[in-house]
Amino acid sequence: MDTNYFAQHIQCSRFEKQDLMDYIQILMELATHARDYGLLDLDRRIHSDPVRYCDPFLRKAVNLIADISDPRLVRKVLYNYIVAGNFTGGNFLKSVVITETAIAMMMQQDLDYIFSFLVPSYFGLEFDGVIQKMFREFKASKHIL
DSSP, X not given: OOHHHHHHHHOOOHHHHHHTHHHHHHHHHHHHHHXXXXXXXXXXXXXXXXXXXXXXXXXXXXXXHXXXXXXXXXXXXXXXXXXXXXXXXXXXXXXXXXXXXXXXXXXXXXXXXXXIIIHHHHHOHHHHHHHHHHHHHHHHHHTOO
């Protein structure tokens, strides 16, 4: 996926970005679970609560994490789904954030890096503080150091 394609498809409104905050919360939960119990247990977790984890792209990402050990291949497959689905706006942004969070989990990136820097960077400076605050509150509620 080239930069022009990416730039054209990721554009979305403030309201669309705001609607994605629930997904950020879910990704925080999954990343914490992966850190504590391993990547393979994520598949069990999403299947144990199909209502909470009902998004098909999220479910596909978790399935790929469990089935493929190479993060480059997972990224390639997920981006192929994004392009084939012709995702735009909020759906494109959501899918990219799910993809990049999944890859970061596979690479055992620190949760602070993922949710204080990586994920906010896809939302722009306007949401940088919002997502960082969400993560601080999430960490405090889960007693994560």
